[in-house]
Amino acid sequence: MDYKETAERILEYVGGPENVANVSHCATRLRLILKDESLADDDAIRALDGIPNVAHGSGQYQILVGINVPKLYERFQPLVSGSAAETAVAVDEGGSPVTKVFSAISAIFSPLLAPLAGSGVLRGLLILCTQLGWIAEGSSTYTILYSASMAVFYFLPVLLAVSAAKRFGANPYISALIGAALIYPDFLGLMGDVGNGAMGDFFGIPVVLMNYSSTVIPIILAIWVYSHLFKLLDSKVPEDLQLVVTPLVSLVVMVPLTMIVIGPIGVYGGELIAAGVNWLLGVSGMVAGAVVGGGWSVLVSVGMHWAVNPIMINNIAQNGMDYICPMTFACNFAVIGVALGVFLKAKDRDVKSFSLTGVITIVLSAIIEPTLFGLLVKNKRLFLAQIVAGAVGGAVLGLLQVHTTAFVFGSVVTFPAFISADMMNFVNAMIGLGISTVLGAVLGYAFCKKDEKLA
Numbered sequence: 001m002d003y004k005e006t007a008e009r010i011l012e013y014v015g016g017p018e019n020v021a022n023v024s025h026c027a028t029r030l031r032l033i034l035k036d037e038s039l040a041d042d043d044a045i046r047a048l049d050g051i052p053n054v055a056h057g058s059g060q061y062q063i064l065v066g067i068n069v070p071k072l073y074e075r076f077q078p079l080v081s082g083s084a085a086e087t088a089v090a091v092d093e094g095g096s097p098v099t100k101v102f103s104a105i106s107a108i109f110s111p112l113l114a115p116l117a118g119s120g121v122l123r124g125l126l127i128l129c130t131q132l133g134w135i136a137e138g139s140s141t142y143t144i145l146y147s148a149s150m151a152v153f154y155f156l157p158v159l160l161a162v163s164a165a166k167r168f169g170a171n172p173y174i175s176a177l178i179g180a181a182l183i184y185p186d187f188l189g190l191m192g193d194v195g196n197g198a199m200g201d202f203f204g205i206p207v208v209l210m211n212y213s214s215t216v217i218p219i220i221l222a223i224w225v226y227s228h229l230f231k232l233l234d235s236k237v238p239e240d241l242q243l244v245v246t247p248l249v250s251l252v253v254m255v256p257l258t259m260i261v262i263g264p265i266g267v268y269g270g271e272l273i274a275a276g277v278n279w280l281l282g283v284s285g286m287v288a289g290a291v292v293g294g295g296w297s298v299l300v301s302v303g304m305h306w307a308v309n310p311i312m313i314n315n316i317a318q319n320g321m322d323y324i325c326p327m328t329f330a331c332n333f334a335v336i337g338v339a340l341g342v343f344l345k346a347k348d349r350d351v352k353s354f355s356l357t358g359v360i361t362i363v364l365s366a367i368i369e370p371t372l373f374g375l376l377v378k379n380k381r382l383f384l385a386q387i388v389a390g391a392v393g394g395a396v397l398g399l400l401q402v403h404t405t406a407f408v409f410g411s412v413v414t415f416p417a418f419i420s421a422d423m424m425n426f427v428n429a430m431i432g433l434g435i436s437t438v439l440g441a442v443l444g445y446a447f448c449k450k451d452e453k454l455a
Contacts, residue, residue: 001050001068007075009048010063015039020080024107024167025073028369029055030063037061053373055301064369107167108220109309112159115152116313116407123149123406124416131423153317157182157212157219164220168227174250175226179219181255182212182263196267202256208264214317216310218266222258229253278315281323285398288323293330293394293436294387297372300331313407321403321420326429327394332410333433334389335368337440338382339375345445346452351375366409379452385443393436400428 011017014034022033034040040061042054055062065072126145129135135142152159161179165172181187191198191209200207212218233246281288299305308324315322336359343355358371376383402425408414418429 001072003068003071003075006048006050007072007079010045010051010076011079013041013044014061017080023073023077023080025065025069026107026110028064028066028069028367030065030069030072030076032061032063034061052370053377055373055377064373066370067365067367104167105310108160108163109313111163111166112152115159119149119152119406121406121408121414121416124414124419127405127419127421128416131419131421153214155183156214156216156313156317160216160219161223164223165227168224170223170227170230171247171250174230174247175223177251178222178226178254178258181251182215182219182258187259188213202260205260207260209259210263210267212263212267215267216314216317217269218258218263221266222254222262225257225262226250226254278323281398285323285401286395287398289327289330289394289396289398290391291394292324292327293334293397294391296328296331297335297368297376297383297386297390300368301372301377309407316405316407321405322407323398323401323403325404325407326397326402326418326432329410329429329433330393330397330436331386331390332362332366332368333436334386334393334440335371335376336362337389337437337442338386338444339371340437341385341441341444341446342375342382342448342452344441345448345450347450348453351452362410363412366411366414379447381447382444385447386440389436389440389443392439393432396435397429397432400432402429402432 010030011020014020014032015036019035019039020032021035024031037056040054045051045054045063050068051063051065053064055064122145126135126142126149130137130142135145157179158176159179161175162172164170165175187209188211190200191211194209196210198209200209210218230246230250233249234242237245237249296305299308305328312322312325315324339355339358339362343352343359346352346355354374355371358368358375361367361370376386402418403420404417405420406417408417415426415429418426420426
């Protein structure tokens, strides 16, 4: 793909830069908020090399690109903003508050997907090697690999601070310092043996002390607030004083404000949300698994799955495990099954090639969007087959209380995330995913027509 030419053509086909209110991207899609979506030519964009499909959802115009979407974004964003700015948003926001929230979550977490996934797989492999006796727990080798696998979670506030700053238009380096201050050893030491909820003070103002390592919500809220302060300082402080005054005021205001107000609200808010979701899972893991396993592809198709990802990340960071993530695997393996069923029955060479490519892509990378948009969304029978297979597999995973020890996307290469102290967890995961795959293949074969076409 010629990314520069493709970016220029996309901009032309969506109505030009004046019709683009916002641009961002997630793991596989270029996400645009258009002032008038009726000006966009869907068919012309789909005809471009390397663009499997477009989708409308959550108030966004989403262009499916694949894992190389950052390269296209790098060429597209300057055409809209006029400069290759660091911030993910260089133009005015548009859309509803809900749209803005989904767009923000997507932009903030997208850059962290690779380190989170890689660290998760490494953690699973380390657990396996320890259980097999290949690496002794507590040895220097173990400690080095454990540090490599867990650093992304410990320093999550710093990493999120940088990506949130780019999304909200704040200084990423000062934002990183705000995140780092929250996990500075001397600050954590103020809690003593009490832990979360210990009390301190700041010039006589009570401070509820918290361990912000591995937290998600507090730093995102803090950088959102800081972005407004940063823009105010940037506009009011004389240019010759900005080098000192802007960072000084930023740190003096934001670090105490975060520790006194924003941080505790974020921690308790995040714990409340996670507790609510986990309570529902506890009431009926089978029902929850059916809903997530069957409905995940629907959320993915409209880009709303990003609202659930932070809950899974928070569960992993705080509890070391998560029950929602395996249910998303059920969806992916149902897609694999349906695509395999189509491959086995369809006679059209293009359909067989596309479905087999989809199977390989998901097995290796967990990217379901090409198959989802290119094959399933267009065919209600096949989409229903995938939903049913995902729901059944998810229900089994929920019933067996399968969990992952890392936040990963559903593929064969991320199976190590199912490895834990209870080896039956891995076995049960294979049972649930096997059911999703086999049932998906059977239904896909049954619902696919021999003369099935891609168009």
